[in-house]
Amino acid sequence: MSDSRYTPLGIYKRLLSLSVRYWPVFIGVAVSSGAFAASDAGFAFLIKQLTEIVAAGDELTEGQEFVKRWLPLGVLLLFVVRGVTNFLSTYGMGWISNRVVKEIRRQVFERYLGLPASYFDRQATGKLLSKLTYDVAQVADSASNTVIVLFKDTLTILFLVLYMLYLSAELSVFVFIVAPFIALIVRFLGTRFRKHNRRIQATVGDITRIGSEALDAHRVVKIFGGQEYEGGRFEAANEQNRRVQMRLLATSAAGNGVTVLVTAFGVAGVIYLISQIDIDVSRVAGFITAMVLLMAPLKRLTNVNATIQRGVAAGESLFRILDEEPERDQGGLDPDTIDGRVEFRSVSFSYNRSEQPVLRDINLKVEPGETIALVGRSGSGKSTLVSLLPRFYDYDSGTILLDDRPLDDYSLEGLRRHISLVSQEVTLFNDTIAANIAYGGLADAGKDDIEAAAAAAHVAEFVADMPDGLDTMVGDRGTLLSGGQRQRISIARALLKNSPVLILDEATSALDTESERHIQAALDKLMQNRTTFVIAHRLSTIESADRIVVMHAGEIVEIGRHEELLASGGAYAALHRLQFSEEGAGSA
Ligand SMILES: Nc1ncnc2c1ncn2[C@@H]1O[C@H](COP(=O)(O)OP(=O)(O)O)[C@@H](O)[C@H]1O
Ligand SMILES: [Mg+2]
Incomplete structure (x- = not known):
């Protein structure tokens, strides 16, 4: 072209x-x-x-x-x-x-x-x-x-x-x-x-790409003996670079x-x-x-x-x-506060327009303050569904409304300001724990608020043992911390943001049952009075949700309360049975 x-x-x-x-x-x-x-x-x-x-x-x-x-x-x-x-x-x-x-x-x-x-x-x-x-x-x-x-x-x-x-x-x-x-x-x-x-240029790009991949995955390389494979890939790119340089x-x-x-x-x-x-x-x-x-x-x-x-x-x-198209950001709506009413109206979405839709005809109305749990097998579209809310992706058809206005009406900043997200993959920046909690738009948060968030997310617990406390550096991408510690920091971040809409996408997946139970208390408190979408692998943590939405292959197949769904003996009941027999076997 x-x-x-x-x-x-x-x-x-x-x-x-x-x-x-x-x-x-x-x-x-x-x-x-x-x-x-x-x-x-x-x-x-x-x-x-x-x-x-x-x-x-x-x-x-x-x-x-x-x-x-x-x-x-x-x-x-x-x-x-x-x-x-x-x-x-x-x-x-x-x-x-x-x-x-x-x-x-x-x-x-x-x-x-x-x-x-x-x-x-x-x-x-x-x-x-x-x-x-x-x-x-x-x-x-x-x-x-x-x-x-x-x-x-x-x-x-x-x-x-x-x-x-x-x-x-x-x-x-x-x-x-x-x-x-x-x-x-x-x-x-x-x-x-x-x-x-x-x-x-292309070969230099390849060299950087292969180099950064291998460095990021250094543990996988070590344990699966990937040195030869990585060395080979690197050699190919390196040699290609030398050839073109010589030409x-x-x-x-x-x-x-x-x-x-x-x-x-x-x-x-x-x-x-x-x-x-x-x-x-x-x-x-x-x-x-x-x-x-x-x-x-x-x-x-x-x-x-x-x-x-x-x-x-x-x-x-x-x-x-x-010249790449930036994120579409044409809406001008930037309200100071929102109620947190969310409605999906026959939303369909595919990552690649030519491919099968990942979400099909999603209809869901969520009242302010309601807690919605999304369950379903992995790959059923739960993460995709919640990632449409902060407009990480634009949906193909249907509408999503926030406080009865289409998401497009909001400016991206105005929309995202009201949404908090804790996901499975936690990203920390090479800075102090406090700076990671009070990140970005939260940077001017007061010390007391940061400490309160740290306490509620049980960050204070492990920080107490550190010589510099909240001012301890977390290392590159937080490598100096355990996965559970990182996740707690990201929960503290969400607590501090205190937004009316909250998304918890397997937010406690890296925690042991004991820590999860502790944090669950904090999360339960956090979920009060705000619209929450919670995706959890362990069904026991979402039993108290206002409604449970069961997804299968990009579609909503069941909606109801825990007891209702159990009683009706459908998909949720099956999932539940499966998990409890597993857990029973696991702890025995
Ligand atoms: N960034 C992406 N690009 C293309 N396809 C994706 C992407 N993320 C997820 N998918 C696909 O979308 C489907 C739903 O994924 P996801 O929403 O992550 O499922 P869940 O969170 O329920 O496990 C999967 O089939 C997955 O392969
Ligand atoms: Mg997911």
Whole structure:
């Protein structure tokens, strides 16, 4: 799929549009680059002067005497100007490009936070991370290096060519014969460079993805002897990266060789002409100096293409992220308080539109303060059902109403502010326990409230033994804590949020029966006066729910109170019987 936004030109423009606001610095860079570029032509000029003096021998005019005296100082001055302008232009351009890059990185990260859950279902996080690190670095490198080379080298070439023209139009003819060939080479290399660079990015993404997967799962790797498998996968990606890098290198080196060869034809032509025409020796000296000085920037210019294309390819990958549709957020409703009345009206949903629906014709009306327990076999759609409430996913048909308004009418923030979620997979951030409880919008919670939540969720219990108490760091993703401890922290988080709608998706699954019983008391208190959806594996914990909703294969098959459902002898009764015979066997 080709899209005009992602042509090299489109990408340059976009990068440029991010940097136009720094135009004063640009002007500084342009001026110092100009001065730097002129210094090469100036050097050729000084060589011509020197040759004139040497050729004149003792019969110097007054002007030549003057030149002779000041020439060494002139050379010195020239190099001082060169040094200073080189510093200024490099620094200035680096300054701009680092700002642009920081801005792009900020935007990409912000976009990541705003992407719908379905996007993350499809993408490996390792790949997304490598965009923030590798791709951004490529753009940075490309922007600061290439613009400098482009600026300075094109100007240097321009000045040198102008000077050559001034010295001898005849000899300069070769410049104009050679130039189109070089332009052709540069063009041809450009497309190849871009192709290779895209591949390199992809392989770096693979390396990060495989690396982060293996590191995250280090225990599984150890116990199931996955080292060889992971090593093999990594080797494949690593080798693929090396191959593409080499292809890029070969293209770049071959391009260089061809450029040098083409230039050599020009030089040979010039030398042949010099021997044929009548020309002053100092002009020849100046011309040849200029010609030699022309080589380096020309070579850099053909090569800079590699870096530019790297930046373009990386820019493309970043802009594609920025152009991803964020979560739909068109509603404006943001009430201060809600009652918590929830209604599902013939809601159907599938994760992938082309696939079988995961939820089918769900109808359920929940009054404020009611506790609804969802039960059913794993994969029956319980988690999916509750994940529609905070709009992690958009349903395909039907409506979900909160306080009699469709969820779409609320702004995402306005909606999610009133919903708390404790799920089976607890995510903690590498911070203190207190900061993990008072996370995000809860950050300005008072110390007393945090302590109260910690006490109610039985966090205080295990924190008491820790030297720093609530200020103990939890480690990367909370690895320094046990699963049950992590879960208690996430329950404390929900307690602190104190929202009118609460979702407990196997919130106590990581706790032992003893701790669960303790926390159940806290949860029961928490569930009072708020609408609660509770999914629990252990049926004993949901017997007191106002209503129990039994799901099977994406459909609601039974609704009722514990006793009613037991008495009716349907799906719930079967589940119940199964579990109690298991538990009976387990504890015997
Ligand atoms: N993020 C997802 N993308 C695609 N399919 C999913 C996703 N999450 C769950 N499913 C599928 O949806 C069905 C219901 O899953 P889920 O709601 O998690 O069940 P439960 O919570 O009842 O165990 C399952 O068949 C599962 O494979
Ligand atoms: Mg589930």
